[in-house]
Amino acid sequence: MAGLLERLGLLKRAGRGGSAASARERLHFVLLHDRIDLSPEELDRMKKEILEVISRYVAVESDRVDFALEHRRRDNLIVAEVPFSKQKTGPGQVGRETG
Amino acid sequence: MGGKIVTITSGKGGVGKTTATANIGVALAQLGKRVVLIDADIGLRNLDVVMGLENRIVYNLVDVAEGRCKLRQAMIKHKLLPDLHLIPASQTRDKSAVSQSDMIQVSDWLRPEVDFVLIDSPAGIERGFRNAIAPADEVLIVTNPEVSAVRDADRIIGLLEAAGKGPGKLVLNRIRQDMVQKGEMLSADDVTDILAIKMIGIVPEDQFVVPASNKGVPVVLNEESRAGLAYHNIARRLNGENVPFLPLEEEDGFLRRLTRLFSGGNQLLKQG
Ligand SMILES: Nc1ncnc2c1ncn2[C@@H]1O[C@H](COP(=O)(O)OP(=O)(O)OP(=O)(O)O)[C@@H](O)[C@H]1O
Ligand SMILES: [Mg+2]
Secondary structure: OHHHHHHHHHHHHHHHHOHHHHHHHHHHHHHHHHHHOOOHHHHHHHHHHHHHHHHOOEEEOHHHOEEEEEEEOOEEEEEEEOOEEEEOOOOOOOOOOOO | OOOEEEEEEOOOOOOOHHHHHHHHHHHHHHOOOOEEEEEOOOOOOOHHHHOOOHHHOOOOHHHHHOOOOOHHHHOEEOOOOOOEEEEOOOOOOOHHHOOHHHHHHHHHHHOOOOOEEEEEOOOOOOHHHHHHHOOOOEEEEEEOOOHHHHHHHHHHHHHHHHOOOOOOEEEEEEEOHHHHHOOOOOOHHHHHHHHOOOEEEEEEOOOOHHHHHHHOOOHHHOOOOHHHHHHHHHHHHHOOOOOOOOOOOOOOHHHHHHHHHHHOOOOOOOOO
């Protein structure tokens, strides 16, 4: 019974959104990737280099870093979410030291 | 001065390029224009059949390119419209039989003689597509309201821009207003929003299209056909007229009135 109700709920949700809504979302996603025209390797390298630069200044929590391509209005965006814990002061780090 | 060279292309196959070329060509001829259609889909010729001219072919585009006949000899006159001609593709050769400069040469010969040359491009982004757009003054991109077709149209728009032929204008084909209303199909606004180029026509899915190509009589000659009306409007827009978009060239009068109510009545009358 619960399963049936659940399924009905699911159906209803799907109906409300409509498949056109998922078509729109999926198109935005594939077009962003098509338009940036970088191979996965290049994207990876870009991400690494950006993180390298940021890491010179702050300690990055690298396992929680998130890079995403987004489409807002007419703009294609690279959105980076880079959590950091504290100012970098440890020895052996590349780049400028603060203080 | 001289005629305008318009290439009809798409990226994805089977979206309605050949149907559009035939119908826009007939509609332009009905408007009194001198028109030549060129089938640039070498090896997969279709435009002759859709036009109902397959039994009159002697020479084709490859014969012209290779100097085996004069341009005039490869031009087949339409049965009803004497100012409408077709240059068919070869069915036996492949795309390497024609070059970009051949296409430009043929177009330059035709330009002083006609008002419009419409070139039916093959699908894809390879040599055949490059040949078809080489002489173009204007490019129409046909797409369907589906993810894969719109994605490929976006790729084509990028390539056109890189080739200095962009951005082109969009023909959205096979739209079903009932499905758009239910939220089960991308709308014309969705597609223009995503591709960010100008729309030149919205052609509904239409039951008269297949019988028309069965008979070799383009659907624009059928006055009952809504797709035919849409192609007619595209021809007028190509010809420089400012034709308002129909209330989505729609089937259901009640739905149309509802849409008008909700949209304030003027949203549907985008200018072409
Ligand atoms: N508006 C429409 N309503 C209904 N059927 C359509 C419509 N437009 C095209 N079709 C049908 O879709 C099919 C493909 O059309 P068409 O041959 O014009 O596409 P194409 O883009 O030229 O294909 P190709 O890439 O193979 O050259 C045909 O059967 C045609 O009759
Ligand atoms: Mg075709």
